[in-house]
Amino acid sequence: MLKRIVMTITSAAMLQYAAHAQQAIGGGTQVASPEIHDDHTVTFRLEAPEAREVYLSGDWMPADGWTPGKVAMEKEESGIWIHTTEVLPSELYGYVFLVDGLRVNDPGNPFLSRDIATLTNIFIVAGDPGDLYRVNDVPHGTVTRRWYDSPGLGMDRRITVYTPPGYECSGESYPVLYLLHGAGGDEEAWPTLGRAVQIMDNLIAGGKATPMIVAMPNGNVIQDAAPGEGSDGYYTPRFMVPKTMDGTYEETFEDIMKFVETHYRVKADKAHRAIAGLSMGGFHSLHISRYYPDTFDYIGLFSAAILPNQNTESKVYQDIDSTLARQMENGYKLYWIGCGKTDFLYNNNLQYKEKLESMGMPHLFVESDGGHIWKNWRIYLTAFVPQLFK
């Protein structure tokens, strides 16, 4: 009898069921956007019959200083605005629409990245390096969001941890890369904007990287977690979280290492620890690696914010020369600095390079095109990781 019930209800219910799910608040007809063609041109479409002016703004377009590029879209009779790009080189791109001056995400594309408080649609053009940023059919590592106790900060804090394919069952111990975000970022930055999970999976699958744990902590000491993921609830994230560059993070970084080294199967020695970060995270990596001068064999500064410290009182920023000298004396295997030639921090990084040269402190300085952008940080991560733990 149940079978009869199960089988005889008319398909009207199924249609209604389908209708429901298409009808999230205010949802309408969707047009295909973005459509990535085989020749790597890309067509964008937006159904907005009432709009007077629609632009497409994409991060592949030449920007005017900090003002992103944009291109006017054409309105078709159907009320759909359309634009097809030139051939785009392989990359992970971001874009939005500007509709009568209003910044609007693409309703045809549910994939977004959040950078501080701003959401940008993303898509990937296949090839090199785009294929490194996508999920391929390779063995996958595990991504965990969990909470650790930070006695130094007096709170439980959230951290994202990548463990490599096979970690759970291998019984082996692994090296650890501590991977730090920039100002305005959090423990979600590297796994989302940075595609760190896909990069690690793909580099390991390609035999280019040693299987390792990647710990992605939150570098804002007044936050327990990323916006919306912690006890502060939902609020509009701001760029510069207070106290993130006043020495507190560096001083309490031991809490993070202790957590990782007591809760994961790791090789807990200098030869198996790396630390790297972008922008503010590069600043943190610079100072953490010299403040704990016999702790890391691998240091990566990606567009590092070598900047004035807000708080000169912190003991972290005392004796910089002598602690750097001690770090050099203790030895390390790689001190890697990457910076874009148009990055506003380029000169600062150049000065730091000269400083290291004058000290005779070994390092690798890699220049790239472009500025202070995630495109570069993904490339730096991809260049840095294969050099670790070899």
Added chain:
Amino acid sequence: MLKRIVMTITSAAMLQYAAHAQQAIGGGTQVASPEIHDDHTVTFRLEAPEAREVYLSGDWMPADGWTPGKVAMEKEESGIWIHTTEVLPSELYGYVFLVDGLRVNDPGNPFLSRDIATLTNIFIVAGDPGDLYRVNDVPHGTVTRRWYDSPGLGMDRRITVYTPPGYECSGESYPVLYLLHGAGGDEEAWPTLGRAVQIMDNLIAGGKATPMIVAMPNGNVIQDAAPGEGSDGYYTPRFMVPKTMDGTYEETFEDIMKFVETHYRVKADKAHRAIAGLSMGGFHSLHISRYYPDTFDYIGLFSAAILPNQNTESKVYQDIDSTLARQMENGYKLYWIGCGKTDFLYNNNLQYKEKLESMGMPHLFVESDGGHIWKNWRIYLTAFVPQLFK
């Protein structure tokens, strides 16, 4: 000398640094939205000086069938459109703006939920039940996205697993709730739209739920993972993924149980297994629990899609009467059915209830207000979980 560099770079760099981060593609001035007042009225704002007509559409507004409610916003001289609600009862709400007919997310609010291909802004009004859906300062469980091998489907598949606070260090074994999503959903549905992580943390912290593992698998057998998280890359998700209700999932569900029971410290017996799901996941729970008739002591059907099967050939849907009878004979502790009185599946659920009554099969049938909506599924989860493993 480094210290001099670190200390003497002018703060111009810092300002530039700040300017950069505010300037993600096309970002502009942001106004506070939504602003939740102490009296639980909520003000929404959108800066759109060029717009002719702006509506706010929120899921607290009376809908006309499947058409969501909306209210016109007022334009201020500043070009900011504004609307303040009446007092809203505690809840997690969703909303969007309609700007000259275009569905637009709130640029002031980076918090969204994805339902199939549709992104909706969310906010929480404090109280009961809203406080259950937010991250509170309580011990937190761990949320893991990992991949398991499904020999039955011939692929590696992604799963979201919640382990309760203390799992990693307790050495204890735990019961498991398998929590299934609806059509159009995936392994991200319960952790995001369903707030399952926050509900579990808060119920456990309040002493209302037994610490348990919650396994949230992907119920679409042709997918290895949620859209954008699997090897299909980025594409526009559709409502009804093929083959999700043809018996394949039920038949291969053993792969999921086997993975959980061999990779987590679980009490692997019937007394410590529960299965529940919403809509299509309720359909799956109904059939899985009778197809494996001596496996689950706790069954939860939330607005279950008791619907015609596409594929009558599957052995899963044979002998329904006899397998249900066997399930009853084998015994279980809770067969919980929840459905909203205005749900389009209400009558189907009522018929099923009558069917169980006619068989003398014990169950609990709980009616709620409202229809086929996440608000109800969060409430059902909150009602169901405290009854488990007691």
